[in-house]
Amino acid sequence: MSNLQVSLVELIRRTSAEIPEDVHKAILHSLEQEKKGSLASSAMAIIDQNIALARRKSQPLCQDTGSILFYVDTPVGYDQIQFADTAREAVKEATKKGFLRQNSVDSLTGRNDGTNVGTGAPAFHFHQHRGSELEARLVLKGGGCENVGAQYSLPNEDLHANRDLDGCRKVILDAVLQAQGKGCGPGILGVCIGGDRATGYELSKTQFLRRLEDRNPVPELDALEQDILKTSNELGIGPMGFGGKTTLLGVKIMAANRVPASFFVSISYMCWAYRRQGVRLNAAGEISNWLY
Amino acid sequence: MIELTFPFNENQIRALKVGDEVSINGVVFTGRDAVHKYLHEGGQLPTGVSLRDGIIYHCGPVMLKQADNTWKCTAAGPTTSIREEPYQWQIIRDFGLRGVIGKGGMGERTQVACRDYGCVYLHAVGGAAQVLAERVRQVRNVHFLEKFGAPEAIWELEIVQFPAVVTIDSHGKSLHEEILARSRAALAARV
Numbered sequence: 285m286s287n288l289q290v291s292l293v294e295l296i297r298r299t300s301a302e303i304p305e306d307v308h309k310a311i312l313h314s315l316e317q318e319k320k321g322s323l324a325s326s327a328m329a330i331i332d333q334n335i336a337l338a339r340r341k342s343q344p345l346c347q348d349t350g351s352i353l354f355y356v357d358t359p360v361g362y363d364q365i366q367f368a369d370t371a372r373e374a375v376k377e378a379t380k381k382g383f384l385r386q387n388s389v390d391s392l393t394g395r396n397d398g399t400n401v402g403t404g405a406p407a408f409h410f411h412q413h414r415g416s417e418l419e420a421r422l423v424l425k426g427g428g429c430e431n432v433g434a435q436y437s438l439p440n441e442d443l444h445a446n447r448d449l450d451g452c453r454k455v456i457l458d459a460v461l462q463a464q465g466k467g468c469g470p471g472i473l474g475v476c477i478g479g480d481r482a483t484g485y486e487l488s489k490t491q492f493l494r495r496l497e498d499r500n501p502v503p504e505l506d507a508l509e510q511d512i513l514k515t516s517n518e519l520g521i522g523p524m525g526f527g528g529k530t531t532l533l534g535v536k537i538m539a540a541n542r543v544p545a546s547f548f549v550s551i552s553y554m555c556w557a558y559r560r561q562g563v564r565l566n567a568a569g570e571i572s573n574w575l576y
Numbered sequence: 577m578i579e580l581t582f583p584f585n586e587n588q589i590r591a592l593k594v595g596d597e598v599s600i601n602g603v604v605f606t607g608r609d610a611v612h613k614y615l616h617e618g619g620q621l622p623t624g625v626s627l628r629d630g631i632i633y634h635c636g637p638v639m640l641k642q643a644d645n646t647w648k649c650t651a652a653g654p655t656t657s658i659r660e661e662p663y664q665w666q667i668i669r670d671f672g673l674r675g676v677i678g679k680g681g682m683g684e685r686t687q688v689a690c691r692d693y694g695c696v697y698l699h700a701v702g703g704a705a706q707v708l709a710e711r712v713r714q715v716r717n718v719h720f721l722e723k724f725g726a727p728e729a730i731w732e733l734e735i736v737q738f739p740a741v742v743t744i745d746s747h748g749k750s751l752h753e754e755i756l757a758r759s760r761a762a763l764a765a766r767v
Contacts, residue, residue, distance in 0.1 A: 337706035347651035396725030466680035468702035
């Protein structure tokens with residue numbers, strides 16, 4: 285097995301079994317906030333135990349090890365084909381070791397060949413940069429939270445949402461209401477205002493690469509993020525939809541250009557089992573450091 | 577915490593109310609999207625599987641085959657139940673289920689079937705795959721492994737002190753319905 289493959293298996297293992305520190309901090313804060321003896325508090329306590337157990341046993345945090353999304357920043361001229369081939373082998377290996385569930389199904393035949401490799405699976409997002417470093421980030425996104433994602437086209441008459449930031453606020457909060465506990469809350473929203481339908485969703489997911497505690501450099505978006513977080517947590521949906529104070533752990537929003545005729549707001553929901561990790565790799569393909 | 581031990585009976589299930597925390601013991605069968613659709617379309621349960629007075633668990637576990645050909649359950653949290661809403665009422669009615677374990681809640685048809693036939697919906701903590709896998713004492717058998725693949729197969733599990741919350745009871749009440757109504761009103765006051 286090449287160094288790169290060994291590194292990518294380790295990236296998958298750690299992403300699947302270990303919650304990032306920023307997310308864990310938010311979960312502990314939520315556990316403190318919820319009323320002792322409430323269903324919400326019981327749920328958060330089980331979640332916290334689960335985080336410790338998965339790390340100790342090096343086993344998946346959640347059995348739905350999700351869509352496998354690689355975000356790879358490469359120097360100019362780096363062989364992306366070779367990287368993708370190696371990553372596919374790493375996915376097969378990680379599946380054999382139980383870090384990933386046999387989780388990829390042929391949509392036409394319903395067949396699951398048990399490898400997690402097939403058309404579009406895993407998914408790769410390559411970006412070149414002028415630097416010399418290779419960074420590979422991985423998000424494992426479960427199906428339960430993916431299913432509560434939503435895309436709105438403004439204006440939306442039912443929600444009285446016009447083509448402005450207040451309209452965006454209304455549809456984002458509607459998505460939180462519709463999701464209830466179905467996406468394994470407390471959740472994290474990744475939102476893209478603008479774009480076409482496909483890039484809007486794609487960019488909404490890149491928001492999950494941000495750290496939970498960071499602040500948006502665009503003042504209007506920062507204000508909207510804080511507002512959505514605060515308002516959502518006043519709705520009383522709570523962990524698992526049991527009722528309680530924590531409906532969301534974080535909100536991350538970006539804006540992309542749109543064509544005059546379209547105004548999409550694309551919302552991706554991430555469950556509390558927020559599996560995201562990344563590595564910087566040296567020229568030999570070894571991990572030089574972890575990114576989260 | 578209320579102890580529930582297999583086989584379950586109607587009186588025991590009727591005594592449960594929305595908001596009760598329960599600890600479940602005994603044999604349960606997993607079944608999710610493929611199994612529900614199959615049974616809804618008239619498919620037969622495999623020999624050795626009976627859901628009467630039993631519990632179905634909406635779960636697609638991670639299972640590793642051991643050297644001695646037994647299975648080890650390494651992750652086993654609930655999957656989203658609402659996808660089974662078109663089928664669940666019928667399976668409760670026809671197969672005599674007393675409980676459904678899942679996450680995210682279910683809709684009106686399931687709520688009505690729980691009331692009419694004496695069944696409850698038991699909400700486990702979504703994503704808590706390790707805590708819940710630890711409560712699986714033994715993987716007793718697997719059915720439809722080839723047909724549906726590992727996550728969708730029917731796994732026969734013996735569970736011990738498996739924690740869940742009653743969120744739909746057999747008296748027509750649903751925590752999900754209450755929270756939705758309350759959160760909708762709270763949002764209306766804020767937009």
